[in-house]
Amino acid sequence: MATTETMTINMGPQHPSTHGVLRLVLELDGEVVVKAVPHIGFLHRGIEKLSEHRTYHQVLPLTDRLDYLAPMHNNLAYVLAVEKLLGITDLIPERAQVVRVMLAELTRIKSHLVWLACHALDIGAMTVFIYCFRERERIMDIYEKVSGARMTSNYFRVGGLSADLPDGLEKEIRTFAEEMPRHIDTYEGLLTGNKIWQKRIQGVGVISAEDAIDLGVSGPSLRGCGVNWDLRRDNPYSGYENYDFEVSVQEGGDTWARYLVRLKEMRESCKIVRQALDRLQPGPILADAPKICLPPKKDVVNTIEGLIHHFKIISEGFKPEAGEIYQSVENPKGEVGFYIVSDGSARPYRMKIRPASFINLQALPKMCEGSLIADVVAVIGTLDIVLGEIDR
């Protein structure tokens, strides 16, 4: 008599469509996934532990290495958290706020481009990958011009920015923000009406709004379930309340809905970048808080106060009063937050990062159990995970 039994197979950690070092143990009944168990931690670097041994300024470069596709958002969440802890949120100059918003939105486009490129490539659409990376390269150039680095920007500072924008960059960003919607039209032309694309992602990886909220899913993945929630609008930071943009929401809860949400988000981000450019006025880029912000180099070499402040901040750091705060931002992946406990010393007593990808990944078994094994690849792509952030 014929008997049937399930088969357990290993997907990853070197599988090309697991976007890094994710390992999934899949229990299969024929081609149907019965159970999916994610195994993570291959990229664990102990960033939370390391940050307890560094001054507040020294923690900033570590945050670049979390979600390395959106480093500026991690920087932003961290500096906002420290500014809140210090109580200097209101001192941040207007120009610094506007530049932060502008770069954060460019980063959102950059991150979504990698998502779209890899998602499409996983499913078999090679051309989109090439086009997306072409546009992403232009944002990388902008990154390089503002911060000197393509990936690990480390550009924002507690109190403002590390340097002003270089000359002529505003024009380049404006050109990009004006051209980008046309490129999004191209991607849509290649994918949205494409029957293969539709068949591969419509009705795949469905999750209901209740389940998604229960599992803590945030960001575009939650808005694809019809939940109208965006931290930029609902708990504004960095002056997001002054910008006119629409929160992109879709009903359905499937991979298709999340695809539409992210495409519209890119268009809205272009809108915000253009508004930020209109608002950009010359002015200071660092808060008037000499005990916290590093002084400009010319003050360090010309004035005794500048030299002392520089020396004190570098050798000792600054000491926020004892207390605890939580600050989160709307990262391209979801809510990224920093919980910082200060004991009054120059180093964080405890720093907990709320990683959006880590929590979104928890919904993966729910989304792919009962579906075909080929759909697991689509679900990993649609969750838009970054292992650097998951493993920290």
Place this chain on the structure above:
Amino acid sequence: MSVESVVENLKGKFSASVLEVAEFRGETTVVVKKEDVVAICTYLKKEEGFNFLSDLCGVDYLGKSPRFMVVYHLYNIKTHERLRLKVPVEEKSPQVDTVSGVWATANWHERECWDLMGISFNNHPDLRRILMPEDWQGHPLRKDYPLQGPGREPYQGRLS
């Protein structure tokens, strides 16, 4: 409904469990007894609309008693309000009841808290290590765990 009224309701309902209420930088923290944490979380979710658990983590206050705090960051998606719950945990029995029955998202958060901080969660459906290897000894985020890792010379240079 503001956070203040939520705290008032909480004090009325669980007067014996609310140990302390603190305000810092516009954020409200409520310290509650660990025996009632599941009841309080269920109440906050069902009656006060805190349907989203943003974050859950442990903090090690080495040298103080109680040594650990488990911190819950609650969020209300309708009113966009945040509330922080803290639960003191003694060193000699580092365990709390799981809230994964209240918010499913707590499952991985609690696994992480167990893995890195060594606080175990009673009735948890799947309490395994999550970031560290399965056979790892010790809990790295504890304050008495060396930064360089076990079995290695402490770092001799300056840390900052």
